[in-house]
Amino acid sequence: MKKESLLIAILIITFQFTQAQTIEKVANGIWKITYGTPEHHLPTEFKNPTAFSGLNKMPAIHVAPVDVKTIHFKQMSKGVLAEMKVDTSERFYGFGLQTNTFDQTGMRREIRTNSWTVGNIGFGHAPMPFYISTKGYGVLVNSSRYVTFYVASKGKLDERVRNKKENQKEQKVVLNTVQLYGKAVTPSNEVSIQVEGTKGIEIYVFAGPEMLQVMQRYNLFSGGGGIPPMWGLGFKYRGKATFTDKQIQETGQYFRNHHIPCDMIGLEPGWQTASYSCSFAWNPKNFPNPSSFIDSMNKNGFKLNLWEHAYTHPTSPIFQKIAPYSANYTVWGGAVPDFISAGGRKVFGDYHENNFVKKGIAAFKLDECDAADYTKADREWSFPDIATFPSGLDGEQMRQLYGLLYQKTMLNLYHKNNIRTMFDVRASHLFAAPYTSALYSDMYSHADFVRMIVNSGFSGVNWSPELRETSNDAELVRRLQTITMSAHMVANCWYLSQPPWLQYNIDKNNNNELLPNYKVLEQKAKKLIELRMSLLPYLYSAFAKYHFDGTPPFRALIIDYPTDKNTWKIDDEYMMGESLLCAPFLDSSSERTVYLPAGNWYDYNTNKKYEGGKEYSISMTLDQIPMFVKDNTLLPLAQPVEYVTPSTVFNISCKVYGNPATAVKLFEDNSSNFNFEKGQYNWLSLSWKGNNGNALRTGNFKQQVYKIIDWKKIAQ
Incomplete structure (x- = not known):
């Protein structure tokens, strides 16, 4: 009986194990591993249909790039733990639109959507539980919960080496705190992943064989990259928040009179009767005749973009209808629509479609969907993690998904009306590649902004390193150059009366005191915006490639040159399309080091030829843009x-x-x-x-x- 009981117990354990963990190939080069019972609402529920046509044109991959059977899962009191063995030579990148770090090896990444970067632990506008390895594979955790990754950062105790003599050697006293506490002292051959508050997990593994193919598969699995309208790749100017219709029209006329290209003008909060929270109703004092204003701007060649967020003010025409489809907590006293709820999407969507989309508003800026700053306990403006939504999600899950769901709801209105658009948005999540939106931030470090362009290629999102105020002529031009070489060229002047190239001092700008050399700076700005317009066919075709084969239009050098170890740390250079290498000059600098990968390269300004595989000290004037053209282009x-x-x-x-x-x-x-x-x-x-x-x-x-x-x- 004892043997029989033991056999039954073994069979039960085996049955439970096989039930808990399943492996399924879901597309060419993509595998799904399921452990336990994942939650009901997962990010894949909200993604666009997989672009199988593009995936099936890629080289067939029949064997997973990692041994998925060796992934070890464990149910813990806090959630589910997954452990994956890795090679100690691997380097890891991604985790969404990270701000502070490029090479993520040896780091702890906590995936939490947050309005401000905190302590370089993974928080941000679009952190994602997805990473990519130099070994040519990617790993994605299909969850909207908080996910923590220990990226080959924590070494485990190995019983086999406890008694080795070398461990008993006398060690030198270390006086350097970087060595004592830094990641270099805890090498590991394991990536550990913890998902909080769940009894199951889904992990997707994406094959390469190279890093570029990993990103192609991820973007195509997401539905293929979105192709914005051609005008969405032009220049956008956001006017001052308090501007009236006449002041916006005068701003537009400034661009036309000076023949400075401009495709879109953005209206900031003052267009509404209430903005924190939002009424979504025109302010009759500033915009007494919205229809006439829209028609006038459109006839003058300007697309209009309206700022808003989703939190609905009690005076809004849709408040009573949206309240039943909203969270049990408010934000700035406004209802928080549940965009998973069909009723919530319909109320919010129908109003926007009828009052804005069909009346000529070309785009929206979707603000404040990235949740409150965790470090500011007295500024908890967002809904809390303990909030509940009619769809069944709690505040933690919705915090991660809100920006994505908000975009999806609004972009679908334009698709329904067969109108292409280009949005600004302040948060996103997994599978956003099909969305014609660009993320932006209230942070303003030039180095961070450039690094986020580089990291966007690992994320399936577009990034906007927008221009606001500057401190001097050189910084103004260098930031203008950076936005010229980005997915979304925007000057955000929401607190400036005049364009920043006329006066970059905020007080003087708002007092209409122009710089002595404003004409010179104006011409430099015009020249850069014209350069952007000359690149439109090239950029537009790069986005088409993004759509059809998944190639990110903006990407780190390591994606194109994965075997060149010199690219593994470069976070301030990137490819724009197939042939242009961008190396922005930060802040007011006039000289920088530029690494050019193998092959010949040409200075875009002078046509000077450089041999690749080398590093150069490059000097450029403010009239030269830091772009290099690949040989045979x-x-x-x-x-x-x-x-x-x-x-x-x-x-x-x-x-x-x-x-x-x-x-x-x-x-x-x-x-x-x-x-x-x-x-x-x-x-x-x-x-x-x-x-x-x-x-x-x-x-x-x-x-x-x-x-x-x-x-x-x-x-x-």
Whole structure:
């Protein structure tokens, strides 16, 4: 009986183990491991359909890149623990839009959405439980709970080495606190993952074989990268929060009179009758005739963007209807809509669709969806973790998801009306690649802003290192250069009466006291914005590639050059598209070190040739932009236009660097709508052979957006 009982016990344990952990291949190169009973609402519930067409074109991967059977799971009092063995030579990147750190190896990452970066432990606007290894694989935890990663940072006691003689050798006294407390003293061959408050977990593993392919698979699994409208890649100016309709119109006229390109103007909180929380109703004092104002701005070539957040003021026309679909806690006295609830989405969405989308508002800035700053106990403005929502989520889960769900609700309104848009948003989460939004921040470190461009390529999000005030001429220009070389070019002047290139001192700006050399700075700003407009076809095609094959348009050098260990620490250079390496000059600097990977590179300004695989000390004037062109590149540059319309035709000059062996493809469609999803688009293939250029258009889109007017050989 004892043997029989023991056998039954073994069978029960085996059955429980096999029930607890399952492995499933869900797509080409993607595996899902499930342990225990995961929670009902997981991030995959809210993602777009997988872009199988793109995934199936990638090399077939039949075996997982890590031995998923060896992942060890354990139920703990605090939640679920997963432990994965790793190679001590691996380096780890990602964890969403991290602010302070690039190489995450040896770090503890706590994934918590937060309005301010705290102590470099993982908090931020879009932290994500997803990392990528130099070994060519990615790991994603499908949870909206707080997730903590120990990224090869904590060594375990190994019984086999306890009694080794070398451990008994006399150790030197260490006087350096970095050595005593730093990550270098705790090497580990394990990544440990803890998910709080759950009895189950889902982990997705993404294969490569290289880091670029990992990101492609992740972005395609998310639904493919979003393609913004062409105007969404142009220049955006956000006006002062207190501006009236006339002041906004005067601001727009400034750009047109000075022939400075500008596609969008943003209205800050003063457009509403209440803004903390929001009424979503026009302020009749500042905007007495909204329809006439919108029509006037649109006729002058400006798209309008409205600032808001979701917390609904008691005076809002939708307050009574949205209250039943809201959390049990308020924010700034306003109702907090539950965007998982179909009723909440409908009330909020119908109002915005009828009152804004259909009346000509082109976009929104979705603020304050990233929750309160954990370090400010007296500023707990957000809903607490103990909040409950009608959908069944608690405040912790909703805190992580709120920015994503808010975007999804609002972007769907435009998709429903076949209108493409480009949003600003202050929080996001997993699987956001299809969203045509750019994250932004109230923080303002130039170095952090550049690092976030670099980290965005590991995250499936766009980042906006927006320009606000500066302290001197050089910083103004260097920040302008950085926004020129980013996914979303924005000057956010919500507390400035004049553009910052006319006066960067806040008090003097608001007193209309212009700088003595404002004309010079104005011309520098105009030149950079015109450069941005010349890059539109190149950037637009990079986003099309993002959509169809998952390649991030902005990405760290390590993604393109994973075997070059010199790139493993570089957090202030990045690729923009296939051929441009950007190396922003920070703050007021005029010189910096630039590492150029293997191959030849050309200074965009002077065409000077540099041999790759080397580091250079580079000096640049304020009239030179820190971009380097990869050898054998055919770079299409458009004549700048002041704004983009559906009928805009770009006159393009092609610059040829070296001897391009493959064609460059420009994506061509009506960028104001989603008809490309129905196959209405072209690819314009530009090639160079001998001393001649050739353009070949394929597809069924009838309109020609690009006209090639010139070919110029730059260098051999």
